[in-house]
Amino acid sequence: MIKEDRNIIIDVLKGIAIILVVCGHVIQRTMVLNGADFFLNPAFKIIYTFHMPLFFFLSGYLMAWTLGRRSFLDAFKSRCKTLLIPFVVWGMLGVFTIYFLNLIDGKKVSIVHLPQGLFNDLLLIPAVWFLFALFISSCLLIYSVRLAKRLGVAGFFLVYFLVVLLPFNEYGALYYIKWFYLFYLAGYFFNKSRFTITNKITGATILAASLIAFIALVPYWNKNDYIYINKMELMSSDYLYEFMRIAYRYALGFLGIIIVSYAGIYLAKTKLRFPLAYLGIYSLDIYLFQRYIVEGFYPRIASNAGINFDFNSPIFLCGFVPLVAIFFIGVCLLVSRLLIRRIPLLGKLLLGNRT
Numbered sequence: 001m002i003k004e005d006r007n008i009i010i011d012v013l014k015g016i017a018i019i020l021v022v023c024g025h026v027i028q029r030t031m032v033l034n035g036a037d038f039f040l041n042p043a044f045k046i047i048y049t050f051h052m053p054l055f056f057f058l059s060g061y062l063m064a065w066t067l068g069r070r071s072f073l074d075a076f077k078s079r080c081k082t083l084l085i086p087f088v089v090w091g092m093l094g095v096f097t098i099y100f101l102n103l104i105d106g107k108k109v110s111i112v113h114l115p116q117g118l119f120n121d122l123l124l125i126p127a128v129w130f131l132f133a134l135f136i137s138s139c140l141l142i143y144s145v146r147l148a149k150r151l152g153v154a155g156f157f158l159v160y161f162l163v164v165l166l167p168f169n170e171y172g173a174l175y176y177i178k179w180f181y182l183f184y185l186a187g188y189f190f191n192k193s194r195f196t197i198t199n200k201i202t203g204a205t206i207l208a209a210s211l212i213a214f215i216a217l218v219p220y221w222n223k224n225d226y227i228y229i230n231k232m233e234l235m236s237s238d239y240l241y242e243f244m245r246i247a248y249r250y251a252l253g254f255l256g257i258i259i260v261s262y263a264g265i266y267l268a269k270t271k272l273r274f275p276l277a278y279l280g281i282y283s284l285d286i287y288l289f290q291r292y293i294v295e296g297f298y299p300r301i302a303s304n305a306g307i308n309f310d311f312n313s314p315i316f317l318c319g320f321v322p323l324v325a326i327f328f329i330g331v332c333l334l335v336s337r338l339l340i341r342r343i344p345l346l347g348k349l350l351l352g353n354r355t
Contacts, residue, residue, distance in 0.1 A: 006281075012273055013058055013264040014280030020051045021287060022325040025294045030321075031311055033303050039223040043317045049221055049249075050256025052130065053183040055283075057257050059134055060187025063141055072142050079138040082352030087131035089349045090288055094128065097292070128288070133176040137184040140177075144185075160185060175232040183253060207262045214255040217248065225249050279329065285336035285351060286329055293328050 024047040031038040038044050066075050140159055147155030163181050223229050225245070234242045267273060279286065309316040340346045347353055 006277075008273055008277050009264055009268045010058060010062065011277035011280035012268045013054065013260065014283040015276035015278070016260055016264055016267070016280075017051055017054045017058075018279055018283040018286050019322075019325065019329070020047045022290050022294065022328055023321050024048060024051060025290065026298075026321050026324050026328070027311075027317075029294055029299055030302060030307060030309075033299055034308055034311075036311055038311075039226070041311055041317075043321070045221050046218055046256075048226065049218060049252040050254075050260070052227075053180065053253035054257050054260055055130070056134070056137065056180040056183040057187035057190075060137070060141070060184035061191045062187075063138060063184075064188045064191035067142070067145055072146060075142055076139065079135055081348075083131050083135040083138065085348070086284075086288075086350055086352045087128055087135065090128045090131070094291070097296070128291075129176050130180075130287075133180055134184075136174075136177050137181050140181060141185065141188060156185065176227065178232045179227055182250065183257075186254070203262070206258065210255050210258040210262075214252065214259060217252055217255070220248070221252065279333075282333055282336055285340065286332040288350070289332040289335050290328050293331060298324075298328075 024044060027041055027044045027047075028038045031041065031044075063075075066078065070078065140163065144156045144159040147159065149155075151158065160181065163178060225248075232246075264276075267276060309320060311317075336351075340350055344353075
């Protein structure tokens, strides 16, 4: 059942986003097993231009409601419980799981003792960096709102430019904050603006323009635009080119958010709203659990099964990938519903007490 006080459009959008995430990971792992370059796959390119920016945009949108109902201190405590604790628990669990699997596979295992090395492992190995990035984004926004009481909108810009200027890309994997904070901030301001479109012609025009621009721009996306690769660093000495490339990445991210938002608004009026919203409610559970399935179990099974396709074919992209993704999502839901969410302590540690 979906609670009546929930925003079903937000849940539908989160449901769409988590489906895209799992599909992207299935494409990636399947192609890696076959020695293929997933950066050349058209579906992968489309998904990875905006799927995580969409999550951060929605999180910033929801944070605006949180700050409207709670004090700054209560909002901070809430984010510690719902983001920071799961990050630490899943991070440690993921690091030692990878060490254990490497040991089983006969690979060299070395537990990093240096704090920075261990911090890198917590962020990258179990791929729960987004929890930490969301936590820091939340703290930055809370401070910005407080600062804005004295400086107005300038308070937001001051904090944002500090984030941009600080050398986050040189310390661990903190470049995620540099990249995603703008999407988080945009979600917050979109909520506060109360922006709505009542004219269908205007809405259709915005959607059509966004689709045309996205279709025209996405073919130029390449592996250097992938956040894991570029790390928000300058890839060449041509500063004008680098500025334009960063602007290009942000443009694709926001265009994808606009297009999926319109799709979510439409789907929220159809019968698909219930399964999509249900997936949206469990999006964090699915994301965290599918890492073990897609990154851990699936490659071991798929390598023995000898799975091989034309990876740009409709059979792979429209048949195999969504079917495998839906199966994995179903397994994640079962684990969450039948185990994690039924045990209060596990719910607090692994999901931040989401019940």
